[in-house]
Amino acid sequence: MELNLKNTFTDALPSDPELGNYVRQVKGATHSFVAPKIPANPSLIHANPEMAMALGLTEAQTKSNTFLNVFSGKTVYPNTKPYAMAYAGHQFGNWAGQLGDGRAINLFEVEHKNKLWAVQLKGSGKTPYSRQGDGLAVLRSSIREYLCSEAMHHLGVPTTRVLSLMLSGEDVLRDMLYDGNADYEKGAIVARVAPSFIRFGNFELFASRQDHKTLKQLVDYTIQNFYPELENTSDNKYLAFFEAVTHRTLEMIIHWQRVGFVHGVMNTDNMSILGLTIDYGPYGWLDDFNFGWTPNTTDVQHKRYRFGNQPNMALYNLIQLANALYPLIEDAKPLEKILEHYQNDFERKSLDMMRRKLGLQTNNEEDIKLIAQLEELLHEHETDMTIFFRLLSNYKKGSAEDGIQIIADAFYNPEALSEATSKKWKVWFKAYDQRLKNEQVTDEERKKAMNAVNPKYVLRNYMAQLAIDDADKRDYALLEELFEMLKNPYEEQPEYEQWFAKRPDWARTRVGCSMLSCSS
Numbered sequence: 349m350e351l352n353l354k355n356t357f358t359d360a361l362p363s364d365p366e367l368g369n370y371v372r373q374v375k376g377a378t379h380s381f382v383a384p385k386i387p388a389n390p391s392l393i394h395a396n397p398e399m400a401m402a403l404g405l406t407e408a409q410t411k412s413n414t415f416l417n418v419f420s421g422k423t424v425y426p427n428t429k430p431y432a433m434a435y436a437g438h439q440f441g442n443w444a445g446q447l448g449d450g451r452a453i454n455l456f457e458v459e460h461k462n463k464l465w466a467v468q469l470k471g472s473g474k475t476p477y478s479r480q481g482d483g484l485a486v487l488r489s490s491i492r493e494y495l496c497s498e499a500m501h502h503l504g505v506p507t508t509r510v511l512s513l514m515l516s517g518e519d520v521l522r523d524m525l526y527d528g529n530a531d532y533e534k535g536a537i538v539a540r541v542a543p544s545f546i547r548f549g550n551f552e553l554f555a556s557r558q559d560h561k562t563l564k565q566l567v568d569y570t571i572q573n574f575y576p577e578l579e580n581t582s583d584n585k586y587l588a589f590f591e592a593v594t595h596r597t598l599e600m601i602i603h604w605q606r607v608g609f610v611h612g613v614m615n616t617d618n619m620s621i622l623g624l625t626i627d628y629g630p631y632g633w634l635d636d637f638n639f640g641w642t643p644n645t646t647d648v649q650h651k652r653y654r655f656g657n658q659p660n661m662a663l664y665n666l667i668q669l670a671n672a673l674y675p676l677i678e679d680a681k682p683l684e685k686i687l688e689h690y691q692n693d694f695e696r697k698s699l700d701m702m703r704r705k706l707g708l709q710t711n712n713e714e715d716i717k718l719i720a721q722l723e724e725l726l727h728e729h730e731t732d733m734t735i736f737f738r739l740l741s742n743y744k745k746g747s748a749e750d751g752i753q754i755i756a757d758a759f760y761n762p763e764a765l766s767e768a769t770s771k772k773w774k775v776w777f778k779a780y781d782q783r784l785k786n787e788q789v790t791d792e793e794r795k796k797a798m799n800a801v802n803p804k805y806v807l808r809n810y811m812a813q814l815a816i817d818d819a820d821k822r823d824y825a826l827l828e829e830l831f832e833m834l835k836n837p838y839e840e841q842p843e844y845e846q847w848f849a850k851r852p853d854w855a856r857t858r859v860g861c862s863m864l865s866c867s868s
Contacts, residue, residue: 384421385473389517432475437549437617448477490536549617555672596623608634612644630864637726741798751777810855
């Protein structure tokens, strides 16, 4: 197994001179060298052939002992020096100080076909940034990250990827609900992959310490390797960098809202500088359309990271990044202007995104009202978001009277639909039908366009939990089935029709199926 190794991050940036693996405050360094914990008895559960190919590996090589040993952390790949990254962050609106990779270790970088990939193990043991943690991960959360990373990629959402999922052969103690009832769970290790795992918090750390030298080195490295088009900009490249990050972040958020994804813990240390979805913890997809829903038990009181607030939280995080970059720009006004543009751009892009979900290819000033009325109706009677928009593509012009019947399967309790709500739906379908008459496309053309942005299959929490339950018994068939199905979320895939269904009643309140903690 040969990999085309690179060391762009560790060669360009200052390393922690202390090589001991103990918890400490690390100053003046972007990373600390640390070896993964050697797992007791690692075994491969699943390898992602698409990502293996992207790294220059064959499917046969993913089945080798070398692959098992390297991507479980049992052996260090020749001529590499694994490391953990240093960063800080704002968590739930509060400054948390130094955080860093507490249970993630970067193995190396690989260049293949002119693309750079950083490969990182999650759940591979303690680092200098582990604080009170053990640096390990459990099967439950590892399966969720493994499936979700690839599901998001195939939905067209910017995201980190995964290469492999392994058991460590050891049990890990976790208090899943933070209620004092800790128990042992199977330990697991995910090899995850991205062009870079740099976060907003990496920059915040050095700005907070007024270490402007290291801050500048880190920004210069990031621009050179991931925003090279800004290198020779005639304007302030640091300002251009912030603007580019803002645009990428906005695009990511629009995609989240489009598919009904809720991250659950949008702290600045969980925000990728590349605009990728990163750190899949207590995430979830909306079942019933609800702007107020959060999947995170830690967030249940204030609902800071609820579905409808994600655009605002991205703006909050961008403000923290602007503060961190200010020492290199030294002018607040252009930063404020970019942040103002984010707000305006979100409104415009969000409206365009909703038009596409409704199959509208032209603009009409009445669309805002039409969309607002729809969202109010979706809230009023518990309606499955994914199923609703997918079924709506079956609507044919001139059939407003049949509108409710077309989308009826999206209602969680259709029998309880009140007469008043039914009347509102009929009024909405008449307005929708009138709006469609202004469009030039045929019903079939509109259906095709709608089905390209409204997925049929998403990774609902209960589906992931069923795969976890089976995997806990060493049955990985369902994990494999979901992995394959989620590669083509916009296709009909009749063989998987059973997964085009509302959340079952038993999953409404079950742990892991409705809300989750950050425990992993």
